Structures are given as structure tokens and as C-alpha cells.
Amino acid sequence: xxxxxxxxxxxxxxxxxxxxxxxxxxxxxxxxxxxxxxxxxxxxxxxxxxxxxxxxxxxxxxxxxxxxxxxxxxxxxxxxxxxxxxxxxxxxxxxxxxxxxxxxxxxxxxxxxxxxxxxxxxxxxxxxxxxxxxxxxxxxxxxxxxxxxxxxxxxxxxxxxxxxxxxxxxxxxxxxxxxxxxxxxxxxxxxxxxxxxxxxxxxxxxxxxxxxxxxxxxxxxxxxxxxxxxxxxxxxxxx
Numbered sequence: 001x002x003x004x005x006x007x008x009x010x011x012x013x014x015x016x017x018x019x020x021x022x023x024x025x026x027x028x029x030x031x032x033x034x035x036x037x038x039x040x041x042x043x044x045x046x047x048x049x050x051x052x053x054x055x056x057x058x059x060x061x062x063x064x065x066x067x068x069x070x071x072x073x074x075x076x077x078x079x080x081x082x083x084x085x086x087x088x089x090x091x092x093x094x095x096x097x098x099x100x101x102x103x104x105x106x107x108x109x110x111x112x113x114x115x116x117x118x119x120x121x122x123x124x125x126x127x128x129x130x131x132x133x134x135x136x137x138x139x140x141x142x143x144x145x146x147x148x149x150x151x152x153x154x155x156x157x158x159x160x161x162x163x164x165x166x167x168x169x170x171x172x173x174x175x176x177x178x179x180x181x182x183x184x185x186x187x188x189x190x191x192x193x194x195x196x197x198x199x200x201x202x203x204x205x206x207x208x209x210x211x212x213x214x215x216x217x218x219x220x221x222x223x224x225x226x227x228x229x230x231x232x233x234x235x236x237x238x239x
Contacts, residue, residue, distance in 0.1 A: 062100075065093075069101055073108055076128060083127040087135065094135055106132040106237050115155055115219075115226045122152055129237070140236055147233040154229060158222040162215070169211055174201040 075081045093101040109128045133141045
């Protein structure tokens with residue numbers, strides 16, 4: 001089922017449910033008449049499941065809601081839903097007494113943030129996170145906003161410093177390529193094919209060991225800081 005041998009019982013139950021839905025749900029596999037009885041599980045998996053027991057109704061409901069939330073956020077991430085649409089959908093869950101959906105949605109939005117997220121993607125995640133917070137009503141809106149501003153500033157700094165270093169190295173290589181092109185032109189009487197200096201310099205930078213080393217160290221440094229600030233954001237959201 002795709003889980004480690006030492007996985008927690010809850011993890012195995014969730015994997016079992018997903019496995020069942022994927023391969024034996026009547027809506028997805030209408031020709032499957034044997035159902036769960038013929039699921040091809042290993043003897044070890046069957047033994048562990050027998051010991052754990054079937055999913056409780058509460059666990060089944062929770063997994064169902066989790067799948068609904070996954071589809072909802074997928075539509076939001078792809079732009080099919082606006083922040084206002086997301087807010088209305090989650091408000092519906094809150095009105096039904098399913099406040100846990102708000103926490104799961106907010107955590108999913110936070111976890112989807114990345115160091116190299118585009119400005120558009122970051123703003124979409126930011127809007128979603130803050131929209132959920134207005135529904136939770138726990139008074140953490142301003143703290144979350146400060147956390148998000150800090151993360152956004154870090155992401156911008158990461159991109160700007162990387163671009164600045166790349167352009168500096170590229171300019172240096174361009175000068176070398178231009179000088180080599182002039183020397184070649186003099187030696188061949190301008191009969192040599194023209195050189196695309198900018199494209200050649202850019203390719204040289206990307207293949208340059210010095211650039212690769214800088215890029216690797218630069219990313220590692222900022223990823224460390226990013227993960228730390230993201231953890232702070234999660235803590236604030238769960239306060």
C-alpha cells in the first residue's frame with residue numbers, strides 16, 4: 001500500500017482506505033464485483049490490518065472530508081476558485097460544525113509555500129491563509145500577516161541575490177566572449193560566423209562550476225532560513 005513497515009496504525013488505516021477507494025470503489029471500478037475481499041495485499045499488510053481493525057465511522061468521515069478538501073484546494077491552486085470562493089466554501093464547513101476543516105485547509109496552504117514560489121502564487125497562498133484565519137476567529141490575523149511578510153521578504157531577497165550574482169558572472173563572461181570574437185574576426189578577416197554573445201555567456205555561466213557551487217550554497221542557506229520561518233508560521237496558525 002506504499003507505507004513503511006514501521007508506519008503508525010493511523011497511517012496504515014489511511015493508506016488502506018485510499019487503496020480501497022482507488023481500486024475498488026464502485027463509482028471508479030463499476031466492473032469490480034468482488035470488492036474489498038479480493039484486494040491484493042501482502043500477508044504482512046493483512047495481518048497488520050486485522051490487528052488494527054476496520055476504520056471507525058469517525059475515521060471514514062474524516063477521510064471523506066479530507067478528500068473533499070483536497071479537491072477544493074486543487075481548484076483554488078489552479079485559479080478555478082477565488083479567495084472569496086474558498087472563504088465561502090470553508091464557511092459552509094464551519095457552519096456544519098466541521099471547524100477542523102479550517103485548520104487542515106490553512107495548514108495545506110502554508111505547506112504549499114515554497115522558497116521559489118512566484119509572486120502570483122505567493123499572493124494566492126497568502127490570501128487563502130488569511131481568509132481562513134478570519135473564519136477561525138482566534139485573533140492571530142496580524143501575527144500571521146507579519147509572518148507572511150517576513151517569508152515574502154526572504155523569498156525576494158533570495159531571488160534578487162541569486163539574480164545579481166548570475167548577472168555579474170554573466171557580464172564578466174560576456175566581456176571575455178566579446179574579446180575572443182574580436183580576435184577571431186581579426187584573424188579570419190571577419191569571415192568567421194557571428195557569435196551570440198549573450199546566449200553563449202548565459203550557457204557558460206549555467207555550466208560554470210563556480211556558479212553551480214554558489215547556487216548550491218546560496219539555496220542551502222536560504223532554505224534553512226525559509227524552513228525556520230515556515231515553522232514559525234505554522235506555530236502561529238495553530239496558536
